[in-house]
Amino acid sequence: MSIDLSVWEIVIGLEVHTELATRTKLFCSAPNEFGGEPNTNIDPLTLGLPGSLPVLNEQAVELAIRVGLALNCKIDRSVFSRKNYFYPDQPTNYQISQFDLPINGEGWLELPSGKVIGIERAHLEEDTGKSTHVGGGGRIHDATYSLVDYNRAGVPLLEIVGRPDLRSGDEARAYVSELRAILVAVGASDGKMEEGSLRVDCNVSVRKHGDAELGTRCEIKNINSLRSLGRAVDYEAERQIDMILAGERIEQQTRHWNEDEGRTLKLRSKEQADDYRYFPEPDLVGLAPSQEWIDRVREALPLLPAARRHRLCERSGADTAQAALIVERGLDDLCLAALDCGADPSRTITHAEHNLSDPKALELDPEMFAKLTKMDADGDLSSTQTKTVLAELVQLGGDPGEIAEAHGFKAMDSGELDAVVDQLIAENPEQWQRFCEGDPKISGFFVGKVMKATQGQADGKVVASLLADRVPNAAKE
């Protein structure tokens, strides 16, 4: 990327729509199911039939409260409104949403880096149906006709509106990743971005560092993965900076991310505000969750990712990046349980970070894992042997001591290893000379030779340190 970040600041605000994991739709009892034959999850309200009326799904409210609490939002009395616009996948030509009074107001979310991102609101609304454009290669403007499926119409959505506090594509990704972890942790959503249960609209603007005003923003739609999010932000920021440098004015637009071409394309101008004619939905009554309800939900909330990270760092000495990874993999409970069984903290974290990416690791017996970390720390096994034992422990379970014995593993006697190292130095004077001169590439040569000679029983790190010890002092200076 050619953006000079010492001059330019990228400002990103995300609007994330998440489908709530209820059994039925937001305002009617038709099933909330993904996929399936078109127009099968439909009832009178789903189709906007004359005379149909909405009744609010209690579970959708419960899930919205869970998310609100997890995002530190103020849960308030709220009102549903109608947002009026004509579009064939909107069965009544109005969307029931929350406008001036959302269920969740002002909150915040903490990224693994420790940065806090503001949440403006997280409100309930209904999803639309889906249109398929037929002919013209599926492109909307060239289609010969369109087909509409209302299965998705009325599915409960929570729209989480973030403050424009994000400053890079990586930060935007970290935000969505964190949000997704929270949504999954509280059971509000399956978090599947590719299946559309998590949809991200991304507002990007640029300005020079020190500018007080925000630049004109563009909204990017159709971002279907975290990877696309980072790419789209970078592309869009660069596009806007190029325009400014060329003396052009940024127009407020909605743009479409094209994954194949790796660029954003203009969908429509937003200079003229749409007139949605919001007004309070007269078919629904107010929503004012009682304090008892909110307290009950709060008490039942699971520990959230940020709290898990803090706990892990405190107990194990893991750094923030390690904690983020381990919590994301859901291995923090295992690590803490292992520590309770006397595991070596540093080895525990190292193994969780590097050697436990297999989902089966979640079922690891913490006591056995702890035992292995101790054997490792005590030098009973070489690092290669430790990995082998751990892999077997993950796949088959058992006792690490017995597994090591079955493999005939034991760490080499240090005297034995000294002899091997000395012999190799003697046999390879030319290479040793280069090693002493500090050629970094040659270290592997010796380690490899030692491993071969010891049939893998030596510990690579120990070998490296033995080699370093043998370099004459003069060569070190």
Add this chain to the structure above:
Amino acid sequence: MTEPTSQERTHTPASTSERITTEQVAKVAKLARLRLTDEELTRFTGQLGDVLEHAADLDLLDLEGVEPMAQPIPLANVFRKDVPGPILDRDEVLAVAPAAEDGFFRVPPVLGESE
């Protein structure tokens, strides 16, 4: 979209005493997906103007501090349990649809993008 900021209710000063114009009626008709002939536009503008002129009597009222009443009943927190109920028979529904194909509702090409 960020609801309150994307469609700010631009409170351009409006008064019930301003007579509605043909341009405004034409704009409203477009918003409401209605097509008016010139004759209709003139006639409707006059008729809507009469109604709005009558409504100008509301300007006489002191509404300072009066809460709006969107609904006449004091209900709140009316819920439904999250339990699936009956669904409609697709064939029955599509049989009375203006156009259908392969289980879908069929419409002419859509110009412009969805929300």
Add this chain to the structure above:
Amino acid sequence: MSSAIDIAASVQSGERSALEVLEEHLGAIAERESEVHAFNLVTTDHAIAAATAVDELLAKGGPLGPLAGVPVAIKDNLCTRGVATTCSSKILEGWVPPYDATVVTRLAAAGAIMVGKTNMDEFAMGSSTENSAFGPTRNPHDLSRVPGGSSGGSAAAVAAGFAPISLGSDTGGSIRQPAALCGVVGVKPTYGTVSRLGLIAFGSSLDQVGPFANSVAEAALVCEVIGGHDPGDSTSLPQAFPAVSEHLSDGVAGMRIGLITEMMGEGIAPDVAKRIRAAAEWLAAAGAEVEEVSVPAVTFGLSAYYLVAPAEASSNLSRYDGVRYGLRVDAPTTGEMMELTRTAGFGDEVKRRIMLGTYALSAGYYDAFYGTALKVRTLIRRDFDAAYERFDALLSPTSPTTAFSFGDKTADPMSMYLNDVCTIATNLAGHPAMSVPYGLGADGMPVGAQVLAPALGEVAMFRVAAALEGSLS
């Protein structure tokens, strides 16, 4: 023709079969429907099947409901499963509801027999039934005059003896005004006491279903059958409909009744006002304390109503777009298809109100129009509340005039809207009100007295109405 109560009793006792009762009413329909045009559809086959089922149930000794074998006419904005429901609009052409409105289900469960779907002003927008896409209904008392509206067909059906009872809907007077003009009883219950599920919406915060009947007692019975909580309507109140039938003969002695000053002066025809004064005098003679009372904010009702109701309607009617059901006028794009469909499918009055409502909600005008109107609702409610601190019920004319002639008010929508001046405030407040016939005007046409009560004050309202009815017999 016998009353609904007599019919149910005779069917229950086996004195008459439901089928015999039905044939009698189908006979009346055959005789006069062509000149009255109360119905969009007479559901003969459906009715015969339903009447036969009631008779079979009786033969089996099964329990019969309180309306066993009673023919009922249903306004054509109430959904009826398998029976076309049109709202008297071309836009719903070809649509058949796959479900019954809750009130229709409850009537059927009580043994009532639907004989047809009644004509109305398109989407219930109008006061004369002249806005029907299928031609107007005529007043059975004088075929050159309108029956009122929007539930003109339901009022005329009862007045003509096509059915002893019928259902209408009332958003700004659409039950009470045609009841007055046709000389029958019409009730607009408290908002939330009768389910709106299956009622095709006009102004959702104002709409309420209610009955027409030839007597207060029949109307009371129908309210009790159709009313009460419905979990399918979020705005449905949790309680049962007030038990009105058992209080009909309580009389008015000791009741405090207010005659609304603002509804007795300018704009009210002198012969109508005279009848209402006579009603007030009779109530006083019957032992009620009757006084004039001012409810100042009601004079702003018309203005507030013609912003609130169209605003809600503009949104409620946006679903008619040619995509899923009803009329479609084909076009090269969906946007044009929607526009041409709506342009062809809606009549002028519906278009006017959609545009008015769209305007009232649009950016820059919301506060001045819709927002203001909602505040005026609060004022109206307050002024009524103040009056109900002193009075158990209020009295006024239902309509400023007796039935007018066809075409009298169609050229000037505002003159038509002024017809609702006495009925509208009730809907804005969510209160109950009913019209009971109280003699004839100078032209020999029926005059209706309107009895108003606070929310859930139906017992007081029906007591007054029953007393007025009794004074005439």
